[in-house]
Amino acid sequence: MHFESLNIIEPILRSLKEEGYTSPTPIQEQAIPIVLKGNDLLGCAQTGTGKTAAFVLPILNRLLVGPENLTRALIVTPTRELAEQIHQAIQILAEGIRPRSMAIYGGVSSKPQIQALSKGFEILVACPGRLLDLIAQGRANLSNIEILVIDEADRMFDMGFLPDIRAILKHLPAGRQTLLFSATMPPQINALAS
Ligand code: AMP
Numbered sequence: 001m002h003f004e005s006l007n008i009i010e011p012i013l014r015s016l017k018e019e020g021y022t023s024p025t026p027i028q029e030q031a032i033p034i035v036l037k038g039n040d041l042l043g044c045a046q047t048g049t050g051k052t053a054a055f056v057l058p059i060l061n062r063l064l065v066g067p068e069n070l071t072r073a074l075i076v077t078p079t080r081e082l083a084e085q086i087h088q089a090i091q092i093l094a095e096g097i098r099p100r101s102m103a104i105y106g107g108v109s110s111k112p113q114i115q116a117l118s119k120g121f122e123i124l125v126a127c128p129g130r131l132l133d134l135i136a137q138g139r140a141n142l143s144n145i146e147i148l149v150i151d152e153a154d155r156m157f158d159m160g161f162l163p164d165i166r167a168i169l170k171h172l173p174a175g176r177q178t179l180l181f182s183a184t185m186p187p188q189i190n191a192l193a194s
Pocket of ligand 1: 023
């Protein structure tokens with residue numbers, strides 16, 4: 001199978017070629033058509049399976065059309081390292097095209113993050129605690145979110161972030177598309193997914 005048959009559009013196909021991605025991994029092959037149709041997705045996948053591109057590619061495909069400078073996709077992930085990794089993956093795959101991302105996480109000054117938020121990035125990659133802080137300060141506007149990704153949900157549960165995730169959900173439009181990725185499916189993650 002090739003990325004062309006997954007309906008990934010031309011500028012993104014070019015980035016994939018440059019990155020040396022010749023064919024989709026199994027999670028990409030299964031997830032991308034579902035996400036491109038606008039459906040919700042519950043994905044069981046570990047790091048190393050290509051799961052980041054499984055959600056980043058259809059997000060880029062979708063955001064290439066429609067309004068710019070509005071935060072339209074939110075990716076919530078448990079650690080600062082993962083947030084940076086996802087942000088870097090987006091930068092590589094979105095090279096030369098419009099959707100841009102920024103990462104927000106704690107443990108560093110919030111000032112540059114607040115300044116960047118005011119400029120309007122289409123994709124926000126965020127750790128739950130700092131995102132909630134910025135929402136409380138009125139700095140992060142999630143009212144235009146079309147796609148939410150909850151990444152490494154089981155790890156977020158282990159780290160005690162599920163109440164934060166539930167609090168974030170209250171700030172998102174009800175009609176959004178939701179993708180949830182988890183390496184394992186403990187009952188608490190099943191309950192969250194439901
Ligand atoms: P992830 O599971 O998202 O952390 O991805 C693991 C690694 O696989 C990353 O270094 C990606 O750049 C790489 N990767 C993702 N998708 C593909 C693909 N279709 N072909 C080759 N490498 C890939």
